[in-house]
Amino acid sequence: MPHPRGRAGRGCGAEPDRHFCIQSLGLFFGGALAPLAGRWTDQFGRRVVMTVGSLEAGIxxxxxxxxxxxxxxFVAMLLAEAAAMCVLYNVAFAAVAGWT
Known part of the structure; x- marks a missing residue:
């Protein structure tokens, strides 16, 4: 059985090294977007931010x-990380903490 890393990204024509570079840049973008998602949570509310993030995740x-x-x-990875920052960790924690 071949190693899965050798097949990563082949469907879109990307070499494995480029594929992992795209993933790393996507994760960096998600981390950079986290403070902005926090501000949106304070400004618009948890429900709005999580709804937009869920819709974006579906797309x-x-x-x-x-x-x-x-x-x-690359575009799909950036959008996936943006959606993740709107529905995971900081926004979800704020939603759970607001239930008390």
Whole structure:
């Protein structure tokens, strides 16, 4: 059985090294977006931010089927990380802490 790293990103024409670079940049973008998601939570409320993040996550799940290039993969990763920052950790913690 071949190692899965050798097949990563082949469907969109990206080499494995480029694929992992795109993933790393996506994670960096998500981390940079976290303070902004926190500000949006304070400004618009938890429900709005989590709803927008959930809608964006749904779009991101469908997006890779239409974007078959390394640039499309990059856009999909950035959007996935943006959605993750709107529904995970800081916003979800604020939502749970607000229940008390």
């Amino acid at each position: 991101v799940l469908i997006l890779p089927f239409f974007l078959m290039s390394p640039y499309g993969l």
